[in-house]
Amino acid sequence: MERSFFKLRSRLSEPEGKASCHNNVVKRYFKPALAKAGLRDVSFHSMRHTNASIRISAGQNIKYIQSQLGHASIKMTLDIYGHLFNDADFNRKQVRLLEASLGTAEVQMSKSRCWWQDRCRPEQ
Secondary structure, eight states: OHHHHHHHHHTSBOTTSOBOOHHHHIIIIIHHHHHHHTOOOOOHHHHHHHHHHHHHHTTOOHHHHHHHHTOSSHHHHHHHHGGGGGOHHHHHHHHHHHHHHHHHHHHHHHHSOOHHHHHSSOOO
16 A cells, blocks of 8 residues: 555656646545545545544654644644543553653652752751
8 A cells, every 4th residue: 555655646746846736636546546445435634634633642742743734833733633632541641651751750860869959958
């Protein structure tokens, strides 16, 4: 399937380098590629939403997703995809990431002295 994607991507512009008509690309290349891959008929734009949803469920950084989608602000991304952050599995994954981060920080702190240890000790 990866090869088909690259063939499709290379055909998204006319030989002269001009942008193709969206409807033409969808009818001539995208729909046949879906059929050839055995996938159901979906809109080209729904693939964008699917991509963003998969990235969010995988725990990718939302700021990175925003830049990949080309949204002008993080607010736009969160307004569209914010409901995906209410998933119980997503919340549990975030808690595990936080615990892992804090666990790593505790190990690092126990191995080295922190700058505040010398300054915050009470006078004896």
